[in-house]
Amino acid sequence: MLLRHTPKEITERKALVINPAKTCQPIGAMYAALGIHGxxxxxxxxxxxxxxxxxxLTRHYKEPISASTSSFTEGASVFGGHSNLLQAINNIFTVYEPEVIAIHTTCxxxxxxxDxxxxxxxxxxxxxxxxGKYVFGASTPSYVGSHVTGFSNMVKAMTEFAESTGKKNGKVNIIPGWVEPADMEEIKRMAKLTGVKSILFPDTSGVLNTPLTGEYKMFPDGGTTVAELKSTGDSVGTLALGEWCSADAAIELDKKNKVPCKVLDMPFGLKATDRFVDALRKIAGVTVSDELALERGQLVDMISxxxxxxxHKKVALVGDPDQLIAMTEFLVSIDICPVHIITxxxxxxxxxxxxxxxxxxPFEVNVKAKGDMFLLHQWIKNDPVDLLMGNTYCKYIARDEDVPLVRWGFPILDRQxxxxxxxxxxxxxxxLLEKILAALxxxxxxxxxxxKFELIL
Amino acid sequence: MATMTKKKLVQWDPADVKAELLSKYPPKVARKRAKQIMINEALENETPEITANVRTTPGIITMRGCTYAGCKGVIMGPTRDFVNIVHGPIGCSFYAWLTRRNQTDPGSDGENYMPYCFSTDMQDSDIIFGGEKKLTQAIQEAYDQFHPKSISIFATCPVGLIGDDIHTVAKNMKEKFGDCNVFAFSCEGYKGVSQSAGHHIANNQIFRHVVGENNEEKPGKYKINLLGEYNIGGDGFEINRIFKKCGITNIATFSGNSTYDQFASCHTADLNVVMCHRSINYVADMLETKYGIPWIKINFIGSEATAKSLRKIAEYFGDKEFIDRVEAVITEEMPAVEAAREEILPRTEGKTAMLFVGGSRAHHYQELFKEMGMKIISAGYEFAHRDDYEGRQVLPHLKLDADSRNIEELKVTADETLYNPRKSPEEMKAMQEAGVKFKHYEGMAPDMDQGTLVIDDLNQYEAEKLVELLKPDLFCAGIKEKYSIQKLGVPMKQLHSYDSGGPYAGFKGAINFYHEIDRLVNSKVWSYMKAPWQENPQLSAAYVWE
Incomplete structure (x- = not known):
């Protein structure tokens, strides 16, 4: 047994977190900032x-992650870090020549x-x-919220670039939330298929899924450009995907630049995707393409x-709020029962x-925000499940309890x-269906x- | 393949390379970095001076981590029966959770907290009003839930700033429990200039709170402690296999797959062998001063180095029977190593590598590369001190700067009852005359060729430049460096956590390493960088039928 000291009996813990289902703000801010070009x-x-x-981030994305630090020592911790930061800004622009430096704070x-x-x-x-170069930043204290909060704070800080020229650009801002580079690409593709011109920010596609060519670009071709960020203030509207990750930035754009916004769930699964496409269509005043309707039909076909x-298969889920909300809805919509849910x-x-x-x-649900994976494991011991979905740390529970695992979320450290x-x-x-079905x-x-071993299933 | 090899025989002058590395820096940074880049002269113990263990310049993308990482991640990470609670916001504990690939065997007692991550998850209210109450409660909850032998507490950055007295909290809880040793580490991330300070802090506290707690005599004739071996990828398991075969009793490993009792009884051993000089030489020195146990530097990375290290241990104990047994083990183990070496040698010989890792590994691994006929053209450490480059003879000349002065130096004296010199002064003298070197480490530089570049605290920019200019066949560093190097079309091997491989220590480890490096430098993938149409773009737009 790997987690051999985890008992079935649950005792309340007030101060000790064991096997966390979150990490701290700055990593989210770093990931978000990588979604700006240069x-x-x-x-x-x-x-x-x-x-x-x-x-x-490197272990999860298997890509180079460039980021710098103010390298505080004891002196900086006593007298403040401003001289470290000034020095850092100068060195960064001289040596690495980025377009933008996105600073996030730490505890x-x-x-x-x-300040x-x-x-x-x-x-x-x-x-x-x-x-022509930019420095901006977000306050991301590690002792508030989680990595999700840090991501949200950095995305909100990006709205600082937004300008209102008085002339609308006919585009829709889409804030995708903390999803994979491939997901960001897919969201852009769907917008395009719907016939909507969009500005996606942040956008890590083309940054964290780059080709191997023998050339290393410290600043790859992808990412939302500063020009695009500026233009977000002239967009016809903003769709924020995920309340935890994206709502604050959308609301800020509404307040600051009068760009109306709508907060949606992340488009995981049938219903949330339906709402996303429907919102896109309405905000841009277009008819959804047959191609997208075909894709929807194929998904429904596979569900059937x-x-x-x-x-009525039972599932335990662990991850981040926006993802979990959408995934829970998806699972429920296909008659799988998520019975233990932790963030x-x-x-x-x-x-x-x-x-x-x-x-x-038909089953009672255990749900907890501010929970941890130790508690999730105990719930599973008390009420076993058919499937576990979550990040790579779940594999210790999966092995001990002999439960199939679908890796989903952050971080995934052992699969590609x-x-x-x-x-x-x-x-x-x-x-998602393919992965779930394969596991089961x-x-x-x-x-x-x-x-009872069958050829045909 | 022939053309590729040919292309890489670039003529270069080390002084030019150094100048090129410095050319883009602002003048102040360039002056500082110039002192950390040394063109090796390879004169035995007369290497030119290198600056090391100094602050990284803010904004320069360093490979280094922090003091907390050195204390919790490196030294205390692989201790299996301690409940290691990180006092701070959640991140610090999360990132050190199972990420170093320390393998663990729960053994017959079955205690193993390695797959767990414990944190007080400090919130803003704890930062404002202080976190001592929460820490006290967390320790109580850990005790109630697990009843471990020991609970250790790690301070993260804000803890030092808000002034939580973690040591008093620990002391009070230890007294309250009576059967659980609770103690704390002031290893805030901002202390020191790298992980190195954290190693020192960890060593001090283990020495102060655990070493010497169990005086029970352990069975075994040739009793040693293995210091500075962290069982990454199972290295420690392979070394212990060899020890067992030789009849060597390993009382304590600092700290791969280690237990509380190992640390508590390590003073009953008769010899300390030091693997990673950087992270653990403090403990070796303290064990000698307080208990009279001499130490020697060994290295189990490389088959020849392993054999040499075993012979050193045998020589120390001086028993004919033991010496013969060690020789028999070497004789038995080497044919398989030789067979593997002969198989890969034609494919690895003449290839070049760069190593930028650790405080000892960049040196140790040169042994393995030499066995493969590979050449190290540049190397350096991430967090080492001058003695790791130039040898311990520089120690009396090291100037203590403000950052080092902040790290506690334990004042250790001979124990009134337990001090027992394992060898008499005459015996020590005779052994030294016979060539046994105690408390000796000659550093990395003397082992490197003349004209090679020795670079301290290499950063991302310099790494990329080095690869571009010198075109090595292999680059070795850590996970953060892995993919920027590989994007350049050069294979990269992690030598902190070994990617997914190991063990690489000992005899079997050498065989594993030969195969792994052979795989890396000869993988077909590195020839796929360009599509056919990119390689021959000059062809006319007509179909060519051959």
């Missing part, structure tokens, strides 16, 4: 934060109370920011083909949404493909006695 994320804190975030610089805006003004006055293997990210609304979605399910194959939209729905049927093939 942007170097900068971690304003001690070296370790940047090293850890780069390592974690260290937040506790000290460093990013003030430091930026000073850098500007001292001529450390070359003409596989339904016998899904019906480490705080937010009472999460539990409420999940309870609404699972209201008519998430960078390239989307799970959003109708096409992504097909892939591989298990059936393993467990069925020889006399």
């Amino acid at each position: 942007c170097l994320p900068h971690s304003h804190g001690a070296q370790g934060c940047c090293a850890y975030h780069r390592s974690a 260290l610089s937040e506790t000290i109370g460093d 990013l805006k003030q430091i930026r003004t000073k850098a500007q006055k001292e001529g450390k920011i070359p003409a 083909d596989m339904h016998e293997y899904f019906y 480490g990210t705080p937010g009472k609304k999460f539990e409420k949404r999940i309870r609404e979605i699972t209201r008519d399910m 493909g998430h960078q390239y194959f989307p799970t959003v939209g109708y096409k992504g729905g097909l892939r 049927l591989d298990r059936k093939d393993r467990d069925d006695p020889e006399i």
